[in-house]
Amino acid sequence: MDNTAPPEKDENADALVLSTDPLHPANHISDLCRRFYTLGWVTGTGGGVSIRHGDHIYLAPSGVQKEMMQPTDMFVMDYRTKKYIRQPAVLKPSACTPLFLAAYTHRNAGCCIHTHSQWAVLVTLLCESNLQSPTSTRHLFSIKEIEQIKGLSRGGTGSSEIAEGGRKLGNLGFFDTLRIPVIENTAHEEDLKDSLEAAMREWPEACAVLVRRHGVYVWGKDVVQAKTQAESLDYLFRLAVEMHGLGLKWV
Amino acid sequence: MDNTAPPEKDENADALVLSTDPLHPANHISDLCRRFYTLGWVTGTGGGVSIRHGDHIYLAPSGVQKEMMQPTDMFVMDYRTKKYIRQPAVLKPSACTPLFLAAYTHRNAGCCIHTHSQWAVLVTLLCESNLQSPTSTRHLFSIKEIEQIKGLSRGGTGSSEIAEGGRKLGNLGFFDTLRIPVIENTAHEEDLKDSLEAAMREWPEACAVLVRRHGVYVWGKDVVQAKTQAESLDYLFRLAVEMHGLGLKWV
Amino acid sequence: MDNTAPPEKDENADALVLSTDPLHPANHISDLCRRFYTLGWVTGTGGGVSIRHGDHIYLAPSGVQKEMMQPTDMFVMDYRTKKYIRQPAVLKPSACTPLFLAAYTHRNAGCCIHTHSQWAVLVTLLCESNLQSPTSTRHLFSIKEIEQIKGLSRGGTGSSEIAEGGRKLGNLGFFDTLRIPVIENTAHEEDLKDSLEAAMREWPEACAVLVRRHGVYVWGKDVVQAKTQAESLDYLFRLAVEMHGLGLKWV
Amino acid sequence: MDNTAPPEKDENADALVLSTDPLHPANHISDLCRRFYTLGWVTGTGGGVSIRHGDHIYLAPSGVQKEMMQPTDMFVMDYRTKKYIRQPAVLKPSACTPLFLAAYTHRNAGCCIHTHSQWAVLVTLLCESNLQSPTSTRHLFSIKEIEQIKGLSRGGTGSSEIAEGGRKLGNLGFFDTLRIPVIENTAHEEDLKDSLEAAMREWPEACAVLVRRHGVYVWGKDVVQAKTQAESLDYLFRLAVEMHGLGLKWV
Missing domain, CATH: 3.40.225.10 (Class II aldolase/adducin N-terminal domain)
Incomplete structure (x- = not known):
């Protein structure tokens, strides 16, 4: 996986995560993380969630309290190039990323959930x-x-x-x-x-x-x-x- | 059970599930499903709920996330004819239906709950x-x-x-x-x-x-x-x- | 215990349970019952709560869903005469009443909680x-x-x-x-x-x-x-x- | 620990706990206590939370229902002098205080949590x-x-x-x-x-x-x-x- 693209902070990248639709991937992941926290699946920043939206892979970041997740915390990767097209400046991408990609590649999945x-x-x-x-x-x-x-x-x-x-x-x-x-x-x-x-x-x-x-x-x-x-x-x-x-x- | 009646989508059928009364069967089932989800009774779309309202049997659909249920998701059956008088177009009726009917027929029940x-x-x-x-x-x-x-x-x-x-x-x-x-x-x-x-x-x-x-x-x-x-x-x-x-x- | 006084439905009796103060006994019991339901203490209408407020004993009724309790559901007893001064018409007094009174009489309690x-x-x-x-x-x-x-x-x-x-x-x-x-x-x-x-x-x-x-x-x-x-x-x-x-x- | 300073009730002391910022320590501790109650960590007034904010140590009081905590319930201690610079009149300081201070002194901590x-x-x-x-x-x-x-x-x-x-x-x-x-x-x-x-x-x-x-x-x-x-x-x-x-x- 080639993640050498520099983090982007331009308006186009932010547009990827800003939506009033609760089912937009950036909002949906935040909502799912809050729900999964109450189930004990993502305690102590563990676990993760990713959604594939066309050629865009949305990924919750590493090390963030899942029940506090915000849409602007999301990483977005281009599925064809495997390069991040949005990287929040102060956050780290999830170490689960290659595993989520495996589900997209080998099972044609549209969403992948990792729980502890x-x-x-x-x-x-x-x-x-x-x-x-x-x-x-x-x-x-x-x-x-x-x-x-x-x-x-x-x-x-x-x-x-x-x-x-x-x-x-x-x-x-x-x-x-x-x-x-x-x-x-x-x-x-x-x-x-x-x-x-x-x-x-x-x-x-x-x-x-x-x-x-x-x-x-x-x-x-x-x-x-x-x-x-x-x-x-x-x-x-x-x-x-x-x-x-x-x-x-x-x- | 004869379910050969085609799904109805006219206004009369929708009127069966639209009400501002929280205790109307369509609203009540949605509320119960949310509560039962937190009790672990209907996880993963499992379980079901039905209410008898006069000659109308209200039934939660099959395969829907119970904590997300909406009144417009409800099936309504005429108890005398056992025909659906409202069927949401994209949803499937619950396989529990004949079992709920057994409670209405053999016990004169007004509500039946199925949990996993x-x-x-x-x-x-x-x-x-x-x-x-x-x-x-x-x-x-x-x-x-x-x-x-x-x-x-x-x-x-x-x-x-x-x-x-x-x-x-x-x-x-x-x-x-x-x-x-x-x-x-x-x-x-x-x-x-x-x-x-x-x-x-x-x-x-x-x-x-x-x-x-x-x-x-x-x-x-x-x-x-x-x-x-x-x-x-x-x-x-x-x-x-x-x-x-x-x-x-x-x- | 002499409960022969007829149920009262006059305005004075309702005034005993109507208050905007969340810590008024009628509101407080309703709030406690909702909390206790989530703890599994009063499932299936089990358990009960009573508060002593001067010479007035407030009591949750029998057989009501505790998480749905309303202030107007409350019974109120005069502690000196042991007669009800407010009885909701369609509800039954709690069978726990003599046990709550024991706590007031023998321990000078101000509140008594019964859980299952x-x-x-x-x-x-x-x-x-x-x-x-x-x-x-x-x-x-x-x-x-x-x-x-x-x-x-x-x-x-x-x-x-x-x-x-x-x-x-x-x-x-x-x-x-x-x-x-x-x-x-x-x-x-x-x-x-x-x-x-x-x-x-x-x-x-x-x-x-x-x-x-x-x-x-x-x-x-x-x-x-x-x-x-x-x-x-x-x-x-x-x-x-x-x-x-x-x-x-x-x- | 020298806590001989009399409780202060002046406006300056109250200013230490009044803020519209949800992450201000007095608000943050109240929020954490509510969350920890649902996890079973601070039932029955047990447990405690403290945050170090520069030279100010914020401390939840002793014996208060943790899920009901208000910002104005907080004690504030000056870390250099170990004297309280805010003491709510009717509350007792937490017996956990010297233990929280140990975490600040020996580990350079910024927050300490005690659960039961x-x-x-x-x-x-x-x-x-x-x-x-x-x-x-x-x-x-x-x-x-x-x-x-x-x-x-x-x-x-x-x-x-x-x-x-x-x-x-x-x-x-x-x-x-x-x-x-x-x-x-x-x-x-x-x-x-x-x-x-x-x-x-x-x-x-x-x-x-x-x-x-x-x-x-x-x-x-x-x-x-x-x-x-x-x-x-x-x-x-x-x-x-x-x-x-x-x-x-x-x-």
Whole structure:
């Protein structure tokens, strides 16, 4: 990724984030961050959100209190050139950026959400310890026969309406097994890119990637699908942790 | 159910959902959905709410973010003909519809609430594993001698005031046992109809039906009774899960 | 208690609950009920709040959604005659009334709060099972050496400032043991009166009474003391439940 | 500490707390207290917050409901003379004051937060019982390889940007071990000063001090760093408690 373009502060760059439309990406990300803070997903400046708007990638900055986010805090990247076309002067771009781009490139996503949810972290720890049934490996979280699984699409951006050819493209069914790959964490977040992309290729039906001892990346074809899938996954992660505590198997 | 009537978009149909009264069913359902989202009952577009208003059945649509619901998102069905008299063009009717109708038909309910509460799901899993006392079967959740049980009426629509003939119609007492049947989940939500109706017939005093690995259906004679009974049940489901974790018996 | 006075609906009675002062008892109770709902203390119309204002006792009604409470929903009783001087026509007085009066009579309280907090209920269940150390009996919840205990006053209405004669009147210290009696629940809430009063006499330093499988009654010399003590107790009840789950002793 | 200066009530003293700027310390502390109440950090008047503004130390008072705090409730101390230059007539200064001053003196902090978070208390209880691995002693909470650790700076006021000489000054990395000393509680909060200062000297990289059976003191170079570190620590304390409950080691 080539980010050598100097930060721009001209009026054109600010026009990218100024809008009275609450669903404009710069406003939408600020609103989502406030909501996600109350869910415990982005505490202590953790986590992040990005929206693709045509060829413009909107990105919440690094190290900012998510519940205080303002539209003018947003970075904007040109998706074709991978250069920032708006960089707030005093802020740092998110280390999640290459991971969000992976969702846009490999899944044709329109939005990507990264949370530090404790339920996601605990699920990766339980997988690591292989404390669930022998069919679960340390690199895969699997759960089935829970109604909420039906809120998740194959590949993360699948439509629940369309099935092309012989390949299922819609949402998972109640009797399907949800499988989310778990990759190992690295010292620097941007170094997760290769293993995250490998996991996306190996598990084409996965709608998310868990990062051990870290959190989860979830995407969708648009904000609504990314957000509701992030909610459904977090519901399932918490349920799995509670089930484990009660001595119940996930699969 | 015959839903062959084409979606109506005329002014008469919109008049069914436009009102300045916050307790009008279209406004009321939107408000309830926002409240239930904060309780974790309808995360990720899960769950649903319906109100009967004379011969009009108001229904929240399928697949919409519940905390964002607008009155104009509502479906309205004629209870006598079972035909939709208002269908938002871009939305799908809820798969819960036949189940809500069962509460109106078999219990004379005025409101029905469906949640994906994790406490409801965990209770069905504990019943499935028969991890509580041998008197609990896998098809029944039973708990007794908890004050909150007194918030629940016999049959779900019983008045706490009236007792007709020899049959008790009021709320349960502290020494009564609350019994909620648990039915098995199906691949498609509408296929729950027969077993839900059978459970309602078999357990005439039940104020709700649990669906294994899915959630719960709760009703009441009006919105207030349905909502407060849903709250009391969720309180009891959570308490039962916590009790199990602490090694305490429910009955 | 003689409640034979007919409900009054004249202007004088309404004047008892109409005020622009947010700290007027009728407004204050409504505000507290909304706050307590978010804490899970009064879910499903459970629990209650009362304030003594000179010789007027203000009482939230029975069976009303607490988060929706309005000042005009309040009952007002004359403390000297124990007759209602305001009764909303369509509402029922709270069955907690004789228990609130006990706090006014025996502790000179200015406010009394009754919650159905699940942490309170679970603590009474753990005491019942005698699952903590042998020094804890089934009729007493005891915990010590937790800083939050310092938020509780001896007897519930003790001042943290004053010590008269040889008797300690102030708040508990860190090395003091907090003791809250646990009474058995009854079929009808008003029948708790005798055992609650007996517990208050037997444990003059207790600032609250737990009711097995039901909840807790907490009082204070005024609203602030009653509310902050209810918060400190609920903190300790939850902590005790979590400690038990982690294998830690309370005393 | 010499607090013999009489309370001042003149206009100059009130000018210290009256501002239309939401980030003025008197307004900022009120806002933070409201936020922390919803996180369960300052329930029942527990906990406290202080901000250093040049030579003026702003301090929330003792015994006030934190979610109700008003700017005019604030105490202001001159950092050079350690005398109060504003004391609200009817309020008591916080017993946390000497502990907040320790953070300003020994860490050059700009803000210090004290919470009674139950997760902090439970972590100290688990350390006391030495229930985690033998490498954890009862006087130290240690955890590693959790992404959220990266939200914490060395010493609590370290910049994530700068590294001077051979000493690391930035934030902890994913493979670093977070170590927070645990000191024993005392009957009177102000008596914690000596052991808290000793712990700060013994553990120069610690960004906080846990107090057994009491809570935690967290600081930062400014409000944002103190608040986000308090959030990251609380996340880790809760995660550690959940891990322990699931049979997982912290280190």
